[in-house]
Amino acid sequence: MTRVYDQLNNIPSRFREELCKECGWSTPTFYRKIRNNKPKVSNAELKAATNLVDSLFLEVKESINALNI
Secondary structure, three states, X not given: OHHXXXXXXXXXXXXXXXXXXXXXXXXHHHHHHHHHXXXXXXXXXXXXXXXXXXHHHHHHXXXXXXXXX
């Protein structure tokens, strides 16, 4: 259970770090992009964010499933 909690707790920072790496953004650019959605993100950036969210939550789901073994 601790592993699941830790994974959930780390999602915001992992999302920011990995999305910045994927999109070639600095941390200030990330925060500028998410503030009131201005400037708008491109379709490619939105796709990268969506894929990243799917991946992060899949990791959590797999950890939860491993508890039932």
